[in-house]
Amino acid sequence: MKTFYITTPIYYANSLPHLGHLYTTLVADAIVRHKRQRGFDTFFLTGTDEHGINIQRAAETNNRTPKEQVDYISGELKRMFHDFRLDTENGGYDIFMRTTAPFHYEGVTNLWREICKNKTPKGNSTIYKGFYEGWFCAPCAAFKLEDEYKIIEGSDIPLCLIHERPLDKVSEESYFFRLSDYDETLLKIIEENPNKIRPEARKNEVVSFIKQGLQDLSISREKKSVSWGIPVPDDPNHVMYVWLDALSNYITAIGYGNSEKTGFDKYWQNVTHLVGKDILRFHTIYWWSFLLAAGLEVPETVYAHGMWLDAEGRKMGKTLGNVIEIDVLQAHFQTDAIRYFVLREMVFGQDGKFGYENLIERANADLASGLGNLSSRTLTMITKYRDSAIPGGKISEPNYLNAKRHGINADEQELVSVLAHARDEFIRRFDNFEFSHALETLWNVIKRIDTMISDAKPWVLAKDEENAQILNAVLYRSAETLRWLSVLLYPVMPEASAQIYAQLGLSDDISKINPENLTYGELRAGTKIGASVAVFPRIDKNKVMSEIQQGQPMDNTLSPVGEDKKSSEKTAANNEQPAANEENFITIDDFLKVELRVGEIKIAERIPKADKLLRFEIDLGEEKPRQILAGLAEYYEPETLIGRKVVVVANLKPRMMRGLESQGMICAASLEDGTGENPALATFIENVDIGARLK
RNA sequence: GCCCUUGUAGCUCAACGGUAGAGCGCGCGGCUCAUAAUCGCUCGGUUACAGGUUCGAAUCCUGUCGAGGGCACCA
Numbered sequence: 001m002k003t004f005y006i007t008t009p010i011y012y013a014n015s016l017p018h019l020g021h022l023y024t025t026l027v028a029d030a031i032v033r034h035k036r037q038r039g040f041d042t043f044f045l046t047g048t049d050e051h052g053i054n055i056q057r058a059a060e061t062n063n064r065t066p067k068e069q070v071d072y073i074s075g076e077l078k079r080m081f082h083d084f085r086l087d088t089e090n091g092g093y094d095i096f097m098r099t100t101a102p103f104h105y106e107g108v109t110n111l112w113r114e115i116c117k118n119k120t121p122k123g124n125s126t127i128y129k130g131f132y133e134g135w136f137c138a139p140c141a142a143f144k145l146e147d148e149y150k151i152i153e154g155s156d157i158p159l160c161l162i163h164e165r166p167l168d169k170v171s172e173e174s175y176f177f178r179l180s181d182y183d184e185t186l187l188k189i190i191e192e193n194p195n196k197i198r199p200e201a202r203k204n205e206v207v208s209f210i211k212q213g214l215q216d217l218s219i220s221r222e223k224k225s226v227s228w229g230i231p232v233p234d235d236p237n238h239v240m241y242v243w244l245d246a247l248s249n250y251i252t253a254i255g256y257g258n259s260e261k262t263g264f265d266k267y268w269q270n271v272t273h274l275v276g277k278d279i280l281r282f283h284t285i286y287w288w289s290f291l292l293a294a295g296l297e298v299p300e301t302v303y304a305h306g307m308w309l310d311a312e313g314r315k316m317g318k319t320l321g322n323v324i325e326i327d328v329l330q331a332h333f334q335t336d337a338i339r340y341f342v343l344r345e346m347v348f349g350q351d352g353k354f355g356y357e358n359l360i361e362r363a364n365a366d367l368a369s370g371l372g373n374l375s376s377r378t379l380t381m382i383t384k385y386r387d388s389a390i391p392g393g394k395i396s397e398p399n400y401l402n403a404k405r406h407g408i409n410a411d412e413q414e415l416v417s418v419l420a421h422a423r424d425e426f427i428r429r430f431d432n433f434e435f436s437h438a439l440e441t442l443w444n445v446i447k448r449i450d451t452m453i454s455d456a457k458p459w460v461l462a463k464d465e466e467n468a469q470i471l472n473a474v475l476y477r478s479a480e481t482l483r484w485l486s487v488l489l490y491p492v493m494p495e496a497s498a499q500i501y502a503q504l505g506l507s508d509d510i511s512k513i514n515p516e517n518l519t520y521g522e523l524r525a526g527t528k529i530g531a532s533v534a535v536f537p538r539i540d541k542n543k544v545m546s547e548i549q550q551g552q553p554m555d556n557t558l559s560p561v562g563e564d565k566k567s568s569e570k571t572a573a574n575n576e577q578p579a580a581n582e583e584n585f586i587t588i589d590d591f592l593k594v595e596l597r598v599g600e601i602k603i604a605e606r607i608p609k610a611d612k613l614l615r616f617e618i619d620l621g622e623e624k625p626r627q628i629l630a631g632l633a634e635y636y637e638p639e640t641l642i643g644r645k646v647v648v649v650a651n652l653k654p655r656m657m658r659g660l661e662s663q664g665m666i667c668a669a670s671l672e673d674g675t676g677e678n679p680a681l682a683t684f685i686e687n688v689d690i691g692a693r694l695k
Numbered sequence: 696g697c698c699c700u701u702g703u704a705g706c707u708c709a710a711c712g713g714u715a716g717a718g719c720g721c722g723c724g725g726c727u728c729a730u731a732a733u734c735g736c737u738c739g740g741u742u743a744c745a746g747g748u749u750c751g752a753a754u755c756c757u758g759u760c761g762a763g764g765g766c767a768c769c770a
Binding site for chain 2: 009010011012014015048049052053054132134179201202204209212214215217218219241243246276277278279281282286345347351353362364368369373375376377378379380384440443450451453454455458460462536537538
């Protein structure tokens with residue numbers, strides 16, 4: 001039996017679930033369901049990467065232990081996957097991998113030992129001890145990466161973003177992986193197997209990266225600087241660092257180096273790694289080299305997909321406030337509509353645009369008006385004209401001419417070949433990760449059947465008993481097409497397809513029907529159809545959009561201070577629509593809904609790795625100071641703000657940013673179009689009491 | 696700075712050396728089985744700009760302008 005193993009990246013457990021996590025897992029889910037239908041023996045992995053300095057830091061920030069932190073995040077991810085029916089219970093992933101699992105420790109330890117035993121392609125030792133040099137911040141007790149320090153002009157010594165003090169150049173003992181010996185081997189593999197890295201443009205980037213020359217890779221840290229990790233075998237003063245630990249999950253999960261899990265021999269030889277384009281290099285150059293060093297095969301396919309941008313094509317970001325919120329999707333849209341949208345809208349491998357409005361338009365046009373309506377009109381006619389039983393589809397010779405007069409080809413071969421061709425094309429495209437095109441071919445079929453119905457006019461045929469056979473044929477062809485579509489679309493829309501299938505009166509488990517074996521005519525005449533219910537209810541765009549906007553005022557009405565120019569423009573433009581026929585005024589009641597209060601900044605500090613956000617604790621005269629995040633880091637030094645009295649929007653719905661809850665917003669002045677001076681915090685000339693309300 | 700991709704209808708994209716097309720939106724007409732659905736027709740493009748190669752260029756080449764991406768230890 002052919003096997004198929006697919007993985008998503010294991011998501012780093014320092015931030016809450018977002019669209020990126022959902023998207024990749026959802027695509028993998030669709031692919032694996034398709035392969036299962038086709039009879040492949042499949043395995044589907046997703047999970048969390050739970051070690052490293054960033055987890056330690058996230059844990060500290062949230063007053064948790066690292067273990068509590070990763071339990072929390074992986075729990076949230078699992079909850080999201082469950083909500084979107086991507087978990088095992090709902091026929092989704094086979095394993096939710098966690099790098100803190102004991103079997104993973106065992107597996108990685110054995111992988112390390114195995115790598116050590118071998119030589120590189122150039123005959124050198126694979127792992128050696130050396131010194132890792134980096135910029136170290138003593139108060140943080142940590143090495144700083146490029147985005148965690150800044151270099152002031154005229155100085156060579158970078159400053160820590162948190163402590164604003166110069167970093168020390170420190171070297172630390174570290175194990176190194178001799179990546180530099182693998183360049184030729186990697187290039188050879190890629191050249192001989194050009195489809196292993198896709199899409200092609202990304203493959204070329206990897207190739208040119210390798211050709212620049214590879215440096216050896218530090219694969220451990222001293223325990224005193226990074227404690228949260230897997231110990232290096234036989235050297236307890238070191239823990240393994242990020243990539244070796246994380247990447248190897250793909251094999252430990254199927255039993256490499258441990259006896260708890262099984263399936264390595266079966267599954268590893270045909271694995272597809274789905275990754276975001278931002279981590280492609282690690283999944284090719286690093287990962288393949290580790291595998292080669294351990295004497296293992298490199299993956300069959302590594303596919304780098306694009307990123308979701310907002311409706312205007314800008315990157316999504318917390319500070320921009322243009323993020324697609326998972327709970328909004330969950331609250332307002334059918335899971336199947338979301339699945340369809342992401343697979344149809346993004347040409348896989350390129351970036352795609354995601355806006356709630358686009359989602360609604362797609363769902364209404366393609367699902368409600370397209371597939372849903374075809375299903376509805378077909379089933380209704382069968383109920384009405386044929387007493388809810390599927391009629392026979394054959395047209396006998398005496399009726400040939402009559403059929404032709406009604407625009408119907410008596411020979412069903414034409415439709416048979418249309419369906420077969422669409423099916424083949426769909427499968428081919430799907431296998432080739434061209435989901436958008438795959439779906440398009442099926443929608444051409446829908447269009448064709450809609451046209452057939454309009455041409456034949458069943459409501460006219462029904463009036464004359466002489467046309468009974470022609471009417472039967474029209475209804476049968478439409479119903480049979482729906483059966484095919486249900487089977488083909490199952491991986492994309494598991495629930496809706498099953499519903500349509502059931503409404504046709506069929507009771508098989510659609511997830512087990514191989515679309516390759518679909519045969520025209522297998523829908524049996526006489527089958528009693530089930531109750532017809534709208535599978536894709538039409539979405540009231542104005543209503544849903546206004547609900548979404550009300551639900552998250554911060555995202556759509558108030559732009560956080562100090563933001564991107566275009567963002568303010570677009571935000572303003574969007575808001576004109578709902579209020580288009582109103583005067584551009586609000587009432588005093590509207591204004592009083594906004595609770596503006598005076599607060600004193602008690603704590604102001606930078607957030608690691610966030611270049612725009614500052615974290616504040618602000619006293620509003622309440623029991624405890626509030627934690628508020630604001631995008632001011634580019635304009636103010638946090639220390640200078642402590643003690644300052646500012647205007648705070650006190651009743652803004654709290655929201656998570658960078659894993660921290662922001663319980664309000666600080667008011668600052670800036671031009672709508674973002675030109676001019678930096679944003680200025682609103683303050684008072686006279687002395688004011690903390691907690692006083694502005695009105 | 697170096698390298699790569701890209702610029703086609705209002706929007707999203709297809710045509711990859713041979714008459715520029717599709718979907719959505721807009722406008723008109725038809726139909727009533729259907730979720731204001733569906734069917735037909737119309738409107739709509741100096742293919743960013745300027746040169747060049749060619750019998751013929753959206754397509755190949757050069758340049759200009761615009762957009763996006765890659766250039767290592769962060770998932």
